[in-house]
Amino acid sequence: xxxxxxxxxxxxxxxxxxxxxxxxxxxxxxxxxxxxxxxxxxxxxxxxxxxxxxxxxxxxxxxxxxxxxxxxxxxxxxxxxxxxxxxxxxxxxxxxxxxxxxxxxxxxxxxxxxxxxxxxxxxxxxxxxxxxxxxxxxxxxxxxxxxxxxxxxxxxxxxxxxxxxxxxxxxxxxxxxxxxxxxxxxxxxxxxxxxxxxxxxxxxxxxxxxxxxxxxxxxxxxxxxxxxxxxxxxxxxxxxxxxxxxxxxxxxxxxxxxxxxxxxxxxxxxxxxxxxxxxxxxxxxxxxxxxxxxxxxxxxxxxxxxxxxxxxxxxxxxxxxxxxxxxxxxxxxxxxxxxxxxxxxxxxxxxxxxxxxxxxxxxxxxxxxxxxxxxxxxxxxxxxxxxxxxxxxxxxxxxxxxxxxxxxxxxxxxxxxxxxxxxxxxxxxxxxxxxxxxxxxxxxxxxxxxxxxxxxxxxxxxxxxxxxxxxxxxxxxxxxxxxxxxxxxxxxxxxxxxxxxxxxxxxxxxxxxxxxxxxxxxxxxxxxxxxxxxxxxxxxxxxxxxxxxxxxxxxxxxxxxxxxxxxxxxxxxxxxxxxxxxxxxxxxxxxxxxxxxxxxxxxxxxxxxxxxxxxx
Amino acid sequence: xxxxxxxxxxxxxxxxxxxxxxxxxxxxxxxxxxxxxxxxxxxxxxxxxxxxxxxxxxxxxxxxxxxxxxxxxxxxxxxxxxxxxxxxxxxxxxxxxxxxxxxxxxxxxxxxxxxxxxxxxxxxxxxxxxxxxxxxxxxxxxxxxxxxxxxxxxxxxxxxxxxxxxxxxxxxxxxxxxxxxxxxxxxxxxxxxxxxx
Numbered sequence: 175x176x177x178x179x180x181x182x183x184x185x186x187x188x189x190x191x192x193x194x195x196x197x198x199x200x201x202x203x204x205x206x207x208x209x210x211x212x213x214x215x216x217x218x219x220x221x222x223x224x225x226x227x228x229x230x231x232x233x234x235x236x237x238x239x240x241x242x243x244x245x246x247x248x249x250x251x252x253x254x255x256x257x258x259x260x261x262x263x264x265x266x267x268x269x270x271x272x273x274x275x276x277x278x279x280x281x282x283x284x285x286x287x288x289x290x291x292x293x294x295x296x297x298x299x300x301x302x303x304x305x306x307x308x309x310x311x312x313x314x315x316x317x318x319x320x321x322x323x324x325x326x327x328x329x330x331x332x333x334x335x336x337x338x339x340x341x342x343x344x345x346x347x348x349x350x351x352x353x354x355x356x357x358x359x360x361x362x363x364x365x366x367x368x369x370x371x372x373x374x375x376x377x378x379x380x381x382x383x384x385x386x387x388x389x390x391x392x393x394x395x396x397x398x399x400x401x402x403x404x405x406x407x408x409x410x411x412x413x414x415x416x417x418x419x420x421x422x423x424x425x426x427x428x429x430x431x432x433x434x435x436x437x438x439x440x441x442x443x444x445x446x447x448x449x450x451x452x453x454x455x456x457x458x459x460x461x462x463x464x465x466x467x468x469x470x471x472x473x474x475x476x477x478x479x480x481x482x483x484x485x486x487x488x489x490x491x492x493x494x495x496x497x498x499x500x501x502x503x504x505x506x507x508x509x510x511x512x513x514x515x516x517x518x519x520x521x522x523x524x525x526x527x528x529x530x531x532x533x534x535x536x537x538x539x540x541x542x543x544x545x546x547x548x549x550x551x552x553x554x555x556x557x558x559x560x561x562x563x564x565x566x567x568x569x570x571x572x573x574x575x576x577x578x579x580x581x582x583x584x585x586x587x588x589x590x591x592x593x594x595x596x597x598x599x600x601x602x603x604x605x606x607x608x609x610x611x612x613x614x615x616x617x618x619x620x621x622x623x624x625x626x627x628x629x630x631x632x633x634x635x636x637x638x639x640x641x642x643x644x645x646x647x648x649x650x651x652x653x654x655x656x657x658x659x660x661x662x663x664x665x666x667x668x669x670x671x672x673x674x675x676x677x678x679x680x681x682x683x684x685x686x687x688x689x690x691x692x693x694x695x696x697x698x699x700x701x702x703x704x705x706x707x708x709x710x711x712x713x714x715x716x717x718x719x720x721x722x723x724x725x726x727x728x729x730x731x732x733x734x735x736x737x738x739x740x741x742x743x744x745x746x747x748x749x750x751x752x753x754x755x756x757x758x759x760x761x762x763x764x765x766x767x768x769x770x771x772x773x774x775x776x777x778x779x780x781x782x783x784x785x786x787x788x789x790x
Numbered sequence: 791x792x793x794x795x796x797x798x799x800x801x802x803x804x805x806x807x808x809x810x811x812x813x814x815x816x817x818x819x820x821x822x823x824x825x826x827x828x829x830x831x832x833x834x835x836x837x838x839x840x841x842x843x844x845x846x847x848x849x850x851x852x853x854x855x856x857x858x859x860x861x862x863x864x865x866x867x868x869x870x871x872x873x874x875x876x877x878x879x880x881x882x883x884x885x886x887x888x889x890x891x892x893x894x895x896x897x898x899x900x901x902x903x904x905x906x907x908x909x910x911x912x913x914x915x916x917x918x919x920x921x922x923x924x925x926x927x928x929x930x931x932x933x934x935x936x937x938x939x940x941x942x943x944x945x946x947x948x949x950x951x952x953x954x955x956x957x958x959x960x961x962x963x964x965x966x967x968x969x970x971x972x973x974x975x976x977x978x979x980x981x982x983x984x985x986x987x
Contacts, residue, residue, distance in 0.1 A: 188811070188818045188826070295829055319825070319849060352851035353811060353826035355818050426849040430793075433847070511854025528877035530856030531914040537906075539871050540899025542801065542891035544837035578835065583896060748896055754836050757895040 176225040181361050189356040191349045192217035194320045195259075195287060198327025200225075202283065203362030205254035206232045208242040210622065211651040212261030213296035214350035215289035219259055220652060227665070230364050235654050238593070238622040239264035243271045243286065250284035250340070251377065253368030255331055259287040262303045263592065267623070269306065274379050275340050276310045277387035279394070282368065283331030284340040286312075291347050292472045292507035298573065298592060300506070302473035307342055307450035311391050313398045314342045314450040315407060318425040320354030326407065326447070328359070333401060333448075337394050344449075346472065348423045348507065399451040407447025410460055414440040416521045417464030417492075419477055421446045424470045427513035434514055435523055446477060454484055461490045468520045469496030472508050495520065543581060548755035549773035551690045551716035552576040552643050556586040557750060557775070558696035559612055559641060562704055567610040568603050572596040572624070574616035575650045575718075576643050583752050586614070594623025601627070601636045610704070611638035617673060618648035618656035625680070631709045632681045639703040639710045644673055645718035653721045663725060677711045684710035691716055693778040719771055731772025732787040736763050740784035747776040747785065791823070793846035794950050795853040798940075799872040800839050800864030801889050805937030809862075810841035812941060816952050816960040817845055827851035836892070838868060845950050860949035861915075862940050864923065865889045870907045873914070880915045883943045883984065884908070885923035885936065919943055921983040927976050932969055935976035942980020954981060 177187065178197045189197065195218050199207065207226065209219035219235060226233035232249075236242035239260040246258035260268060265288050272286065288306070291297040307314035313333055317326045323345065330341040375383055402408060418441055420428045425445050432438055444460045446452065461467070461484070469478040478496035485494060497504050501516055511527055518525035546553045556579050559569075571577055571587035572595060580587035589599060596613040603611045615624045620642050628640065648654040655661045657671045677685050684706040688699040696714070703710040722728040733755075736747075741763060748756050748763055753776060755769035765776075767788060777785040796813070800806035810826050817824035827842040842853045856877045863869025863884040876882060886908070890901045912918040921943060927935040938961065944950065945957050958974060965973050 186818060188815045188824075190828075347829075348827060348851055351828045353814050353828070354851070355823070423851070426851065430848045430850045509852055509854040510848075510850040511857055528856050528879065530874055531876045531878065531880075533874055535910060536870060536873060537902050538899070539867055540891050540893045540901055542836070542838050542868070542893065544802075544835035545892055547835065575835070582898075752892060752896050754892040757890065757892070758897075 176228055178221065179225055179229055180358065183358055183360045185358045186355050187358070188353050189320055190217055191320050191323045191345065191352050191354070193221050194323040194356045195327050196221035197356065197358065198324035199257045200229060201324070201359050201361050202328045202331040203255055203364045204231050204257050205364060205366040205368070206246060206249040206256040207258070208234050208236045208245040208256070209259040210236055210239045210242050210264055211648060211654045212264050213651055214291060214347040215259045215261045215287060216651045216654070217350070218287060220654065231366050235656065237657060239268035240271050243268040243275070246284055247271065247275050249368070250280035250282050251278065252370040253281045254365060255283045257285045257287065260289070261297065262288060262290045262301055263297060263299060265303050265306055267593065272306070272312070272340070273310050276312050276391055277379060277384055278377055279338040279390070280334060280340060281338070283334040285327060285330040285334060286340055286342045287345070288342050289345045289347070289350050290473070293347070295347050298590060300473065302476065303344060304449065304474070304476045311395050312340055312342055313337065313448070314344055316344050316422045316447055316449050317349060318422060318445070318447065320352060320356050322447070323349060324356050329407070336401065337398055339394050339398070344422070346423055346507070395451060399454070402448040402451050402453040403455055405448035405453070408453045408456055409445045410456065411443040411445065412438065412441050413463065414442050415465040416441045417444065417460060417467035418442070418470060418517065419444045419446065419467060419481060420470040421449055421477065422472070424472060424508055424513065427508055427510045428470050428517070430510050431514035431517045435518055435525060437521065437523055440521070449477070452477070452480055457481055457484050458488050461485050461488070461492065464492065466492050467494040468501070468517060469494065470502065470508070470513055471496065474504060544578060545581065545752070545754050546575065546578050547720060548753050548769045549719045549771035550575070551645055551714065552579060553584065553751055553753065554693065554773070554775045555641060555643060555690035555696060555714040556584050557779070558690060558693060558700050560586060561697050562700035563610055563612050567612050568607070570596040570599045570603065570611065570613045572615040572619045574619055576614055576616055579614070583749055593619050594627050597624050597627035597631060597640060600638045600640070601631050601634065604636045604638050613638060613640045615640065615642055617642060617644040617646065617658050620673065621657045625676070628677070628682070629680055635708065637708055639712065641712045641714055642673055642677070644713050644715045645721070647718050647721040649718045649721060653718070653724060673713055677713070682709055682711045684708070685713070687713040687715055689716050690714045691773050691775055693775060728771070732790070733765065733767040733770035733772055734774070734777055734785050735765050735767065735788045737784045737786060738762055740782045742782050744781055746779055746781065750779065751776055791846045793844065793848040794859045795857055796843040796845070796860040796862065796944070796950060797853050797858045797872060797875045798841045798843070798862045798864070799868045801868060802836050802839055804839070804864040805934065806839055806862070806864050807841055809937040809941045810843045812957065812960050812964065813843045813944070813950065813952070815964070816957045819960060820952065820956050822951060823847060825849060825851045840872070860944060860947065862944055864936060864940055866904050866907055867902055870902060870911065873911060876915050878915065881917050881919070881947050881949050882911055882915050883919040883940065883947060884911070885940065886920050887922055887924040919947060919984050921980070926979040926983060930972045930976035930979055932972035932976065935969070935973050938973045938976035939980035939983070942977035943984040946981035946984030
């Protein structure tokens with residue numbers, strides 16, 4: 175039995191925050207889970223994927239977050255508990271469905287897991303999705319540790335059913351990717367099938383219905399507010415004159431700082447775990463009991479502004495500070511030391527934080543950015559395209575491993591906006607410039623958001639080349655399947671869609687499928703695409719080597735070596751490919767045989783044919 | 791309980807995520823509060839992997855600059871890069887086998903002299919334990935057991951309140967039988983190396 179399916183209340187286990195959420199969903203008896211993977215949320219669906227068949231609920235990797243949310247919505251209005259997971263930018267995609275689901279409401283618990291990414295560990299922006307709760311009017315809850323990630327997932331289902339509204343559970347990267355002790359609770363029985371009772375004048379969001387539903391949402395908002403006032407996750411801790419308000423992972427930093435500074439008697443902490451709607455009466459009580467307030471929240475001053483507004487309406491004039499004024503930044507994530515120092519300086523206490531060692535004599539260290547792997551087919555396709563289109567063409571790129579192509583010497587990404595943005599922006603580039611345009615998009619990203627943009631390109635006669643980098647998996651987020659992947663080896667029965675048929679079906683007249691590891695053929699495909707007037711698509715098809723190894727489909731190939739007698743030090747291999755298996759030793763190009771997977775691309779471009787397979 | 795803050799740094803593939811998780815699991819098994827922080831995503835793409843382990847009463851999952859009680863570096867230049875996590879009381883344990891990043895190969899930086907790096911670290915912290923972790927892993931019969939060597943060195947250094955037996959039990963629970971003997975051997979080599987270092 176999967177360790178997270180054990181029916182063993184009281185058992186304690188060290189769990190990843192994301193595993194704790196998955197366990198919470200299991201304890202809550204979910205009947206359906208859907209997602210689009212994205213760091214830092216991916217391990218939640220990946221955990222579901224490993225156990226859903228054994229557990230007996232429905233699970234799918236959906237095509238994108240909007241679809242995923244709609245899938246969960248269909249279940250929830252039919253009386254089946256559902257959970258949908260996504261990263262913060264995924265919420266932008268899902269938001270169209272989210273906004274109106276707030277009107278329609280649910281008949282069984284529906285929980286939307288939203289993972290924000292302060293400091294942008296693996297994201298294109300740092301947006302604060304607490305605003306989505308405000309925008310949609312939906313309740314939001316925010317756990318502070320692994321135990322609460324499990325417990326509050328269950329609580330979210332209960333709140334959702336009390337209010338008949340979807341509930342957003344918000345995490346941040348540090349919570350998703352911490353490991354902490356989690357005590358298991360009892361498992362509720364799974365109900366995987368429900369029944370949809372028709373009620374068109376409630377569920378069909380035409381203006382006449384939605385006018386009524388908007389009013390209903392505001393009524394539910396008031397009920398949510400009452401739940402927030404009584405929630406065990408909103409707490410006033412201590413009774414000192416110095417007020418601190420906090421949420422999420424920052425709660426830990428605040429608690430540790432208060433302990434380290436020895437000011438437990440002096441402070442009152444207001445922890446907001448049911449953070450939208452805010453518990454206004456509780457906040458008013460808190461404000462009346464303290465002399466000044468420091469708000470400790472990452473990213474935007476959401477709580478700070480709302481608390482200030484409550485203070486104003488209650489005629490409370492104490493100082494309420496958070497962002498700016500030499501206090502906390504709106505940028506990036508917080509850390510325990512920063513919070514301790516800021517609390518110490520705001521309340522005027524001395525701080526015994528240890529002093530960092532003197533770093534002034536540490537030499538400048540070589541960068542170690544993440545890089546396309548040795549043998550990565552993306553590198554080979556980038557090489558071929560650059561040989562044909564040169565450095566002058568515009569290379570819009572997209573979200574995935576291949577975004578790493580931005581690094582020199584490849585330098586094959588000129589603009590990245592969002593999922594699918596490469597294709598849409600290319601339409602603009604071709605309309606507004608006379609420059610050549612080659613867009614890159616991954617296979618999973620193409621299914622996610624590239625298709626409507628390609629329809630647009632075809633329909634509006636745009637003239638550019640789209641390279642679909644089809645490595646047979648969603649590589650960046652951890653090798654999840656997508657609609658183009660045959661999942662039978664994983665024991666899952668899904669239909670596999672052909673990207674080529676799809677592209678041809680959309681009306682693209684010039685389509686070529688090429689293995690990028692065959693350099694000459696890849697270059698020929700690039701030439702043909704360049705000559706074609708109108709939209710052309712190259713499908714660059716080769717399995718991600720990491721994935722191939724994981725599913726035991728890696729081709730057996732000998733690693734290569736550089737024959738130093740033949741090498742004339744053109745260094746094309748190093749300078750044009752920058753494969754991490756290559757290095758320079760005493761001016762000579764070498765290949766690390768433990769990293770080389772024998773993709774042969776360097777051997778194909780070596781002008782002296784100096785790179786050959788290692789003899790056994 | 792006194793709080794101990796440990797930072798593990800390494801390069802994708804060296805196994806420091808597993809090492810930090812095992813410390814966390816051993817703590818939970820021993821009834822010691824612990825929280826571990828990992829950053830995923832880039833681990834398989836040759837980037838830097840940092841994991842933090844906070845043992846004791848603190849609940850923050852991460853370690854700020856200057857606040858590590860122990861820094862465990864799986865690669866010497868990464869140990870040096872993470873020196874900002876240290877203060878004068880930090881114990882630093884580092885592997886000395888270099889793994890130069892590809893930026894060095896394409897001339898975008900030069901790799902530091904290891905002896906100079908070690909001297910620089912030694913002069914600034916309470917103690918430095920340096921060992922050839924890869925060689926010890928080879929000697930243990932499994933080149934991939936570098937993380938067990940480093941884990942052994944951490945336990946041997948006594949920076950965290952966990953004894954050898956507790957960690958070995960946790961290792962035994964989460965290691966495939968085929969690798970168990972070599973992993974435990976590597977762990978023991980790490981323990982011994984931390985004592986002479």
